[in-house]
Amino acid sequence: MKEILEILEKDARLTPEEISKTLKKSVGTVKKAIKKFEKDGVILKYKTIINRELVREETSSVRALIEVKIAPQRGYGFDHIAERIYRFQEVVSCYLLSGTYDLLLVVEGRDIHAVSSFVSERLATLDNVRGTVTHFLLKKYKEDGDILKRAERDKRIAISF
Amino acid sequence: MKISKKVREIPPSGIREFFELVIGMKDVISLGVGEPDFVTPWNICEASIFSIEKGYTSYTSNKGLYELRSQISRFLKAKHNLNYDPEEEILITTGVSEALDLALRALINPRDKVLVPNPYYVSYYPVAFLAGGVPIFVNTKDTAFKLTPSIVERYVSKGVMAILLNYPTNPTGVSYSKKELLELSKVFIKNNLIVISDEIYDELTYDFSHTPISSLKSMKERTVYLNGFSKSFAMTGWRVGFACGPREIISAMTKIHQYTMLCAPIMGQIGAIEALRGSNRYVMEMKREYKRRREFIVERLNEIGLLCPKPDGAFYVFPSIENTGMDSLEFAKKLLKKEKVAVVPGTAFGSQGKGHIRISYASCMSDLKEACVRIERFLKARNG
Structure with a gap:
């Protein structure tokens, strides 16, 4: 269940339904785990990273x-x-x-x-x-693992084998 | 200008036109990419940049930097208890693609037959053909794209001297447990087959640990083990791979390599040394991320009505689109036109990919989510 933290730390907007799919756990289990993390203060809150320069x-x-x-x-x-x-x-x-x-x-x-x-x-x-x-x-330049720049365009060619 | 008969005989790729379509279209979510969406870890890039600054811009020995060969040897020993001598049993190549070509050219005599499980990675047929061999397709569709001992037996006949293995498999994601490999290896030994084993996706095996077939009893002497840095370290553009095998084969491959490629680019080799030296934290992080995406995409595709078994590894799923009534290419074209989602028709990987599409989940979660919404809408619009 700790993997939920890794997932939310990257993208807090993933819904319990989506997380449940990525972890092969029921939605109920994921919801309960998140509730418990919140109750125990493991998850303190959900915020947005803003690039103030812009x-x-x-x-x-x-x-x-x-x-x-x-x-x-x-x-x-x-x-x-x-x-x-x-x-x-x-x-x-x-x-x-x-x-x-x-x-x-x-x-x-x-x-x-x-x-x-x-x-x-x-x-x-x-x-x-x-x-x-x-x-x-x-x-x-960088804060808590996030480089404060817009994500760069995918440089891969659109189709490859 | 007259082009050689041999080259003219290579069948044209049936989906060239589809490719042009994808590349010419804007704002497409492409799930057709056969490489990681991560960029190479910075420690690797930095080591390579530093080496260029220091003037490491020359050729290396044909076999590749000794330091890299010896790192590979130690890595394989520690990870799989494989013993390959860095002096004589390891060759650094320009990606696995070159290594595969060398192996085939080093081994094949005109009209030797080579087993190629179908569906197969796109280069297998042309490379075996160019080497003078006769590729024999092994149909794996009835066994969920998995080779079994009895299937192999069915295709072994006079003149068959080698088999091209690739696991985890591109395009199907299928892989083999140690037990399954043991069973297969018995058939290979019994029929005196050489195994050319492309294990480039080995790090991306999600539910069990990957076993190199050359680590099994009596297999090392008949296996050319191919691997590289492209997938596990997100280093596709660096073009560094390697071949390990019996010294006669490696020496024969080196002979061709020295006259054709000379050596793999030194910048890439130095990057690869750093990849093996550095922490594998980033590799493990990427793997966990791929695994989550795999679970997500398999769930979603089945939910929206495409039959999609869960693959063992790589970053592909190979769902069936047979129930849509469309063929692979038609499905891919229509999906692209209607919803701007690109997938690769299964037939790009051989006749047995018919009725399937390859979806790569080497894309960020938000793209995967959006792509699934679009595929769902596409299917609903057709059914309703």
Whole structure:
């Protein structure tokens, strides 16, 4: 049943009927498995991958990757302070890493000023945050396995043996 | 200009005109493609690009890069417990197509008979014929396109010296379990047949593991094992294949190869080395995807009224269209004109493909889904 995850991860719009055909399982079984994945939080939600570069937006936005150095707290480690950070709407992603800093954030703001004021006023001022380094994102090429380009035309000749 | 008698004697392909039709039409969903829809894994492309940058643009030895032959030898040992000596029992060719031609030319004397199970991959007849042999078609239609020992026995007669095997089979997707191969091998041995075994689709066997016939007892010495990188690593355009067999045969094949092809392109050979060296994660991913598509297309075709047995491997299904009252070519033409879906008439693969079409599921799921909707509409419009 785990194969359902592999299938949905590639194309979340396949219906349980179609999935049931590809796996040789009854529609009921597939539906039940998906329900269970959803209930257990294995499947969190279904989203769409959008190539923002092609969307003319009235309100543009910028993103920055921010390294954050943190002093862990007794009894909580990094989790508590991480939560105080990732709950901000500006924080799009938040990862705990090994190495020279602790958290890596992806932060989104209306413009450069919005991001920098978030960093200087909200983030850097938190207790336990020891330092930050901000990298503004210039261009996205690939994200979570998807190359951010329109799929290329099939280059094969239409008929071959 | 006078063209040779031999070439003139090769029967023209009956579906050339249909091909032109497909190629000239826009927005067709083609399920007629005999190659993977995936592109070659990037590690392979990158290794080859890097080698060109470093100046690897020369000939290789006739037999192919030793490194590649030795990788193949190790791969076959690890995977199938096959022992082929990279020095003398492996030849790198420009795809399996060349290897097949070499094998036949190396073995056949004028008027030697070669068994060709029908339906067959398009080149088998012309290549055997050009080599001077007499292709004898083995009718497999009554046994669901599968060879059986008794069928083979029926066709073995004086002068039959070899059989062309291809499994998983293009166009039918049929393959053989180890047990079935054992039974067949007894007949081959008993009748002293050489087996030319084209196993290019071996990685795409879905319900059991593939057994090379040369791995069976007393078969290695009478088998020319052909394989390549086109299907398993999605490397069709690289043109790299190989032949493994008894040293006399490989040496004879090399003799022809050195004067005709000289060597397989070095860029392709270097790509192939990387294919064997790298992780097979991508290969397994492609295989799982093909398997899901197979289940989908078999279900759907049967649902919409085309009798379609589930094939063992490759990426083809070979459903019957007999109940539509149309013949293969007529069905393919009408489907193309009415619904812009291209399939290959079964008769392209020999007389026994009559009443069938070949559908390739080397296409993305959304195309397969849409194509099935269109085929369903096509059939309904005819019935209603």
